[in-house]
Amino acid sequence: MSRILTMSRAGREALDWEMERRDDIFCLGEDIYKFGGIFGTMDGFGAKYGPERVISTPISETGFIGMAAGAAMAGMHPVIDLAYIDFIGVCYNVLLNTASKTHYMSGGAVKVPMTLLIGTGGGYNNAAQHSQCLHATVAHIPGAKVVYPSNAHDAKGMLHTALRDENFVIFLTHKGTAGVGWMGTPIKTTLSEVPDEPYTVPFGQVKVYREGSDVTITGLGMSVHESLKAADELAKEGISAEVVDLRSLVPLDRDGIFASVAKTGRLVVTDEDYLSYGVSGEVIASVVERDPTILKKPPIRVTTPDIPIPFARPMEQSILPLAGRIADAARKQMA
Amino acid sequence: MSRILTMSRAGREALDWEMERRDDIFCLGEDIYKFGGIFGTMDGFGAKYGPERVISTPISETGFIGMAAGAAMAGMHPVIDLAYIDFIGVCYNVLLNTASKTHYMSGGAVKVPMTLLIGTGGGYNNAAQHSQCLHATVAHIPGAKVVYPSNAHDAKGMLHTALRDENFVIFLTHKGTAGVGWMGTPIKTTLSEVPDEPYTVPFGQVKVYREGSDVTITGLGMSVHESLKAADELAKEGISAEVVDLRSLVPLDRDGIFASVAKTGRLVVTDEDYLSYGVSGEVIASVVERDPTILKKPPIRVTTPDIPIPFARPMEQSILPLAGRIADAARKQMA
C-alpha cells in the first residue's frame, strides 16, 4: 500500500520505523519532545518513546551535538534536529573537526554514526540570519555525507539510508519543501506516492525529475521545484528542459550530471545558496574538467548572489533563484 | 629605501605604521602580548603599545572575536589574531552572522571595520585539526572580504589596505609562506624587496607572478610557490607556464583569470583547500561561464582531495598540491 505524503510525514515514517526496531537510535534537539522537530520528523515521539529517547535540549548546540558525537562513538546512532542551518555557526567545530574526522583520525578504529537534520533556505521573509542555505559550507567538510531530498519519496528512502549508515550524515531539507504547517500550502511536486513499507534510496545518485533534450537544469532542494516550474513554462515555448535533482552533495554523482549535459549540450545550474565558492561552481567544474566541448553554450548559474538575504519581499523575491530567472537563463541557452 | 623582508616582517611593518598613527586600532588574540601573534605580526607590540592596545585573551574565540565586532561597531578597528583557521569552528557564528552581515542588516547604518588575521595550511605533519586551509568556507560568506597575500610585498600593501577598509576583512596567510622561525628556512619566492614607506595593494586584482604562453596555472597562498617551482621544471621542458596568484578571494578578479586563460587556452587550477565546493571549482566556472571555447583542453584541478589531512609524512606529502603534481597536470594539458 502507498499514499500521497508530504516530505515531513514521509521522513517521520522512516525514523519511526527504525526507532521501533532499534535501541541505538535516540533523538536530540531543541523543543523536540513537545514540538517534534522543525519538520515534525519526531512528531508525537515524545509521548511514544518517552523523554529518555526524545530529549529536548537547552539552547546549547555545541553541547548537545558534541554529545551526540560522543554517544555515536559509544555505540548509539543519535538523530539530531538543528532546526535552521543558520545556527551552524555556534556548533561548527563539532561538524568540522569532531563528527566528520574522528573515524579518519582514529584510522578507522572509532565510528561516528549520526544523522543531523537541518532545515535550509528562505523565501518567506525571515531575513539574513534565518534564510540561508549554506549547504556548500557543510558539503566542503571531508568525512561528512551530505544529502538533500526534494520530495517525499526520497525523504523517506534517504532517511532510512542515513539511519543505516555508519557515518556522520548531514540530512538537509529546504523549509519550503517539507510541507509543514507554518509554510503554507505544500508544493505539489514535493508530494509523492510513498509506500508503507520501508525502503532505501542510495546516496550519490542524481534523479532525473523530468526528461528533456534541449537544456539540462540542475537543482537541489527548493530550486528543483522552481526548475520544474520553469520547465513547464519552457515546454509551452517548445523548449525541452531536463531537470536533474542532485539529491546528494557528498557523494556527488558527477557521472549523472555529465550524462545529462552530454545529452543536451546546454547547462543551467540553479542553487539557492550563495553564488561563489559553492555548489554551482562545483557542478560546472565537474562537467568541464571531463570535457568542455560538450557545451554548445557557456553554462549559466542562477543562484542567490553573494549578498545577505534581505528582509523585504520585493528585494528577497528578486534575488532568489525562482522559475522566472531560471526560464530566462534557459532561453539564453537556446538563443 | 627598501629591503628584502619575509611576509611576517612586512606585515608587522604595516600594522606598526598604522598603529603609531591611529588610536582606533588595537589588537586582540591569544598570547599576542608576549608572543606577538602566530606570524609575529605584533612582535614587540606588547612592550611598545602596552596591554591596553595589545590584549592577550582567554581561549574564548567566540568571546573575543565577538567583542572585536562590537568594538568595531563602536568606532574602533580591531586587529584579531586567530592563529589557525582550523579554529573557526568555535567562533564561526561571529564571522558568518555578525561581523559580515551587520552592515547589510542595518541598511548601512552600522559599520564593522575589523581585520582578522588567520593562518592556513599544512605540509608540516600537524594532522587533521591543525593543517586545514578552509579558505572557501570563509570566502563563501557574503559581506566579508577575504584576501590572501603570498609574498612580503603584498603582505605589507594588502595589510595597509585592510586596515584602511571600512569592512570586515579576513586576512589569510599560509603558515609555510610567512617566514616564521618554527617553519624552517623561508621560501625564496615569498621574500621581496619591500619599501620602507607605507603603500597599499588593492583587493580584487590577480597578480601574474610569471608570464607564460602555453598554460595558465592559478594558485593562492602556498600553492603559488609550488606552481612557480613547477613552472621552473616545465620551462626546462620547453613548456611556458603563466603563474597567476589569485591574491584576493572576495572580491575575486574574474577578469584577470579569464584574460590569462584566454591567452594560453589551457588551465591548471591549484588549491591546498579541499577539492569539492571550493575555490578550484569557482575558478573553472568563472572562466567557462564566460566562454568555454577558449579552452584547448579540459581544465585540471590539483588540490587536496576531499579527505582529512593525514599525519604521517608519506601520506600528507602525497595529497598536497605540490610542484610534482602540478607539473604533471601541465604536461597533460600540453599532451
Next chain:
Amino acid sequence: MALTAELRRSFYEKMALSRAFDDAMIALYWEGKLPIFSFGAGPLPGELHCSNGAEPVGAGVCGALGPDDMLTADHRPHHVAVCRGVDLDRMSAELLGKKTGLSQGKGGHMHIYDPAVNFASSGIIAEGMAPAAGMALARRLQKRPGVALAFIGEGAANQGAFHETLNIVGVMKLPFIVVVQDNEWGVSTSKAESTAVERNSDRAAGYGMAGEFVATNDPDDIYLAAERAVARARNGEGGTILELKTARLAGHFMGDQQGYIPEQMKQADPIPLYRAKLIRDGVLSEAEADAMQSAATERMAKAMQFAKDSPYPDAAEAFDHVFAGGSGAFDQHKAEARA
C-alpha cells in the same frame, strides 16, 4: 537617580507604548495569514516574537541608563527598543519592510539598529553578548563614558557565548551588564528543563562579578536593581548578571498555541498591576492612566500609518550595503547580477 513619581509615570508611559506597538503589530501580522497560516504571507511577514509581558524590563532597565550607554537585544527586541527611545516610525516601517525603515527594509523585526540611541539587535541566541562587551571595551579605549548591556533570555544563558563573554568581562572588569530576561520559557522548554541552576544570577560568582535577581516583574524593583548594576559599572567595579523574572504573554512567536503551558504556570500581565500600584500610591489617577493609554495608542497609530504609507525598497536595492564604500570587483559582480 531616585525613584521619583515622575520617573514611575514615565515607566507606565513607556510600558503602554511598548504594548501598543506589539498589539498593533500582532493585529497586522494576521492579515493575509488566515485561514491558511504561512510565515511569508501578508503585510508583516517572517517570524514575529512579541514582548507582551516583558515591558517592565525595558522600562525599568532603560530608565537607569544614560545616552552614552550601549544596548544589544535579541530576537525579542521591541520592549527594549521602545523604552530606549528607538525611532518608533522608522522601527515600525522596518517591521513592514519599507524603504523608510531603520534598515531600509533589509533587517526586519529581529534586526533593529538605531545608532542614534546606541541600540542594536540580532537573531542568533546569545549573539549580542560579546559585541556588547566589545562596545564597553571600545569606550574604555576611547576614554569615553558608557556602560554596555546585553539583553538576552534565560534560554540564552546556556549558550557558550554567555560563558566566554562573562569570563572576559570578569578578567577585564569591563562596564558590562547582562540582563537575563527570565520569562520561564525558551520556545516550549521551561527554565527548569534547560538550566542546571535556579538563578542565573548565582552564576556570577563564577565570573568574579555581582549577581542581582528581581522576582517581581515590577519596573520599580527592576529600576533599583539596574541602577545598582549601572553604578558598579560606572565606578569601575565591573560587570553584573542582572536576572529579571518576567512574562511572555503572546507566545514564543505568532502562531505558537502554547498548549504546553500548564494552568498553574499562566503568567500575569504586569501593566494593569503596575497601573493599580501607581494609583494606590497616588502617583497616577485613573484619568491620567487612561490618558497615557490613549496617548500611547495614538502615537503607535501614527507610527503604523507612517509605515503603511511608506514605499517598499526597489528590488535592486538588495545589492546595496553588502560592503561599506563598495568594492570595485564586487560592484562589477553586482552589476552582472543585476543585469
Next chain:
Amino acid sequence: MALTAELRRSFYEKMALSRAFDDAMIALYWEGKLPIFSFGAGPLPGELHCSNGAEPVGAGVCGALGPDDMLTADHRPHHVAVCRGVDLDRMSAELLGKKTGLSQGKGGHMHIYDPAVNFASSGIIAEGMAPAAGMALARRLQKRPGVALAFIGEGAANQGAFHETLNIVGVMKLPFIVVVQDNEWGVSTSKAESTAVERNSDRAAGYGMAGEFVATNDPDDIYLAAERAVARARNGEGGTILELKTARLAGHFMGDQQGYIPEQMKQADPIPLYRAKLIRDGVLSEAEADAMQSAATERMAKAMQFAKDSPYPDAAEAFDHVFAGGSGAFDQHKAEARA
C-alpha cells in the same frame, strides 16, 4: 578502594612510565630539527605537547577508574593515555606516523584513540567535553555502567563548550567528571590573566554539581578526590568539576623557551617528591624505586624500538577511512584522485 601501599606503588610505576615516554619522545623530537628548527622536520614531526609534570593527574585519576569508564583527553594526552593503559607500542608508533600506530599513522600525538580502554583525544580546545558527556549518556541509554571523564586544561575552562556541556550534565545528572588540569598556563597566558575566578571548581555551583580542588599535584590526594567524584557519579548524584593543580615542566610544546615564566613561578617535579614520600612512608625502598625507574625506561625503549622498526603507511592509504564502509561515489573519486 582504599589507598593501599600496592596502589601507591602502582602510581609511582605509572608516573615513571609516563615520564619515560615523554623523555624518549622529546629526545627523538630534536632529531632533524637542529640547528634550524622546523615543526615538520625529523622522525617525529608536528607539534609536540608533553606531559612532564602532569603525571600525578594521570596516575591518581585513572587509579580511581574501572574498565567501563570512558575518557577524552586534549592536545596533551600522554600522561592520561599511559596511565589509562593505552597500548604503549602502538601509541609510540602513532607518534612516529607508522602503519602499526593506533591510527595507522593518520592521527599523530594529538589524536590518540584506543577503544580497548575507552580512550580518545583531540586537539581543539575543550573539544572533548561534550563527546565525553555523550558517552555517559550513551551508557545510561544502554543501561550499562560507566562514568565518563573529560581531561582538559585550565585554559579550556573558558571555552563555551565547557559551559554548555556542564549545564546539560547538571540538568540530566549524567555520570560525568571534568578534570581541569590547572598547570597555571595556557601557552604563555597565566590562569590569573585568563580566568575570572580563582578556582574553576567554584564554578560547579553554577551547574548544580560538586566541585573538588586538589592543590598538591600528589597522586594520593588526587586519587582520593577522584574516587569521591567517581562514587558520586556511580550513585547517580551527577557530575563533578575536579580541578587539580599540576605542573607543565617541558613548556607548552617543544620549542617553547618559556622566557615568560618568572623565577618564583617555576614548578616542582612531582615524581622525585612522590618517590621521597613513598620512601618516607616505608612503601618503597630506594632499590625498589630505582628498579621501577629502570623497568619504565626499558619498557619505553622497547616501545620506541617497535615504533622505529615499523614501516610507514603507503601514501595511497591516505584515502582509506574517510568513510566507514566506503561510499560508492567517493570510492570512484578516490580512485580518480589516486590515479
